Amino acid sequence: MTITPTQRVHDDIELSSESFWAQTARQRDASFATLRRERPVSWQPPAYGSLMPDPDDPGYWAVVAHEDVISVSKAHDVFSSSPELGGVMFENVPAEFLDATQSILAMDEPRHGITRRLAHAAFSPRQIRQIEQQILHQAESIVTTLLEEGPRDFVEQVSMRLPLWTISGMLGVPEEDRQRLVDAVDAMVGYNDPEYIGDRDPFMTLFEGMTTLHDIAQKMIDDRRSRPGGDDLMAALVDAEIEGHRLTDDDLRSYFCLLAIAGNDTTRNTTSHGIKALLDHPEQKKLLIENFDRAIPGAIEEFVRWGTPVMTFRRTAKVDAVVGGVDVNAGDKVVMFYSSANRDESVFRDPWSFDITRNPNPHVGFGGGGVHFCLGNHVARLQMRALFREVLTRVPDLSLGEPEMVTGHFMHAVKRMPCSF
Numbered sequence: 001m002t003i004t005p006t007q008r009v010h011d012d013i014e015l016s017s018e019s020f021w022a023q024t025a026r027q028r029d030a031s032f033a034t035l036r037r038e039r040p041v042s043w044q045p046p047a048y049g050s051l052m053p054d055p056d057d058p059g060y061w062a063v064v065a066h067e068d069v070i071s072v073s074k075a076h077d078v079f080s081s082s083p084e085l086g087g088v089m090f091e092n093v094p095a096e097f098l099d100a101t102q103s104i105l106a107m108d109e110p111r112h113g114i115t116r117r118l119a120h121a122a123f124s125p126r127q128i129r130q131i132e133q134q135i136l137h138q139a140e141s142i143v144t145t146l147l148e149e150g151p152r153d154f155v156e157q158v159s160m161r162l163p164l165w166t167i168s169g170m171l172g173v174p175e176e177d178r179q180r181l182v183d184a185v186d187a188m189v190g191y192n193d194p195e196y197i198g199d200r201d202p203f204m205t206l207f208e209g210m211t212t213l214h215d216i217a218q219k220m221i222d223d224r225r226s227r228p229g230g231d232d233l234m235a236a237l238v239d240a241e242i243e244g245h246r247l248t249d250d251d252l253r254s255y256f257c258l259l260a261i262a263g264n265d266t267t268r269n270t271t272s273h274g275i276k277a278l279l280d281h282p283e284q285k286k287l288l289i290e291n292f293d294r295a296i297p298g299a300i301e302e303f304v305r306w307g308t309p310v311m312t313f314r315r316t317a318k319v320d321a322v323v324g325g326v327d328v329n330a331g332d333k334v335v336m337f338y339s340s341a342n343r344d345e346s347v348f349r350d351p352w353s354f355d356i357t358r359n360p361n362p363h364v365g366f367g368g369g370g371v372h373f374c375l376g377n378h379v380a381r382l383q384m385r386a387l388f389r390e391v392l393t394r395v396p397d398l399s400l401g402e403p404e405m406v407t408g409h410f411m412h413a414v415k416r417m418p419c420s421f
């Protein structure tokens with residue numbers, strides 16, 4: 001007899017409520033650790049959320065073990081990211097919205113492969129070399145400003161500035177639109193947080209953010225089309241052509257939104273978690289300072305594992321499959337918990353110890369491998385190398401207060417973190 005999704009019993013350990021996500025990462029990991037040990041694939045009630053509550057939603061499979069996160073990530077022919085089947089967000093989000101803002105992240109093959117190759121124009125070795133220089137200058141000037149302004153909030157004064165400047169610089173966003181871009185991205189990422197949206201409707205907040213980003217992007221697209229030959233990323237994307245395929249205006253606007261969001265909050269939060277971990281573990285900070293060039297690559301991987309800024313992404317099974325020994329039916333939602341996989345004790349010895357010399361460090365912070373693996377991982381590493389060098393050498397007596405976290409199941413986000421020196 002086949003058990004339908006609505007007949008399945010939800011697990012006793014529940015990962016979907018707001019109260020679960022209001023806990024600290026360490027408190028949440030007590031539940032994940034039991035599931036990793038006893039039921040690495042468990043059936044869960046739908047995630048809390050405010051965008052598209054659906055009384056008929058039966059729930060999802062929670063995948064919490066490192067090995068299973070990797071196998072789901074790599075099986076893109078079995079597990080879909082497409083908006084028609086629900087896309088990649090834990091919470092249900094309207095398909096039109098995903099189409100308009102998530103570009104390649106929410107696409108299946110073959111469209112994903114073609115668009116990703118075109119979008120890759122943004123990350124050619126030439127582009128990366130060009131932005132490396134910008135990143136070095138920007139990191140230096142962020143720390144100069146911090147020293148001039150005096151310490152207040154590390155997130156506002158350091159963590160959030162570099163990713164925003166990098167993305168705006170890479171894409172060639174006009175100076176006068178940069179603050180609008182930040183405000184739109186903040187509202188889109190914080191749509192569940194009363195501090196960002198006040199008494200506005202969460203869906204309207206997302207929609208307004210998207211309209212602002214599309215408006216900024218369209219002006220840039222029109223400009224690059226009317227003046228070919230520019231050397232910023234938007235010009236490269238407008239000109240990109242592979243085997244007769246080109247990016248349409250819709251593709252370009254959506255990719256612009258993806259980069260503005262994916263390239264901002266991720267590095268911002270890795271920086272905040274990374275600096276806090278270093279200051280909480282002075283012996284690790286000393287190790288890094290003593291031999292910065294040798295130690296920083298391993299330290300960056302540990303910052304990403306430790307912080308795991310992207311905590312969840314979802315897929316939907318296109319066909320019947322088996323994950324971690326559990327039968328998953330076509331149409332079932334499958335949610336990968338990167339934050340749990342990055343604390344999997346069968347892969348990481350003593351996973352709650354912060355160790356910048358951890359080797360190997362096969363974290364899944366940039367995704368579990370496969371076709372959607374983070375396209376910006378090199379840029380993120382460049383940013384962190386530049387910023388940590390500046391902060392650690394020029395503000396040696398930095399100290400930090402407790403971080404104030406955003407409650408949510410997507411970004412492991414630090415809202416504020418008082419600093420002094």
Ligand code: HEM
Pocket residue numbers: 073104105106116258259262263264266267270304309310313364365366367368369370371372373374375376377379380
């Ligand atoms: C520490 C910083 C970052 C983290 C932790 C991170 C994490 C991720 C994750 C988890 C994914 C999904 C992988 C999957 O589904 O298998 C992803 C995709 C992506 N990221 Fe990042 N990211 C970071 C920085 C960046 C930056 C700086 C950029 C852009 C400049 C960027 C651009 C992208 C893009 C375009 C994709 C979609 C790739 C695809 O679907 O083919 N990311 N990232």
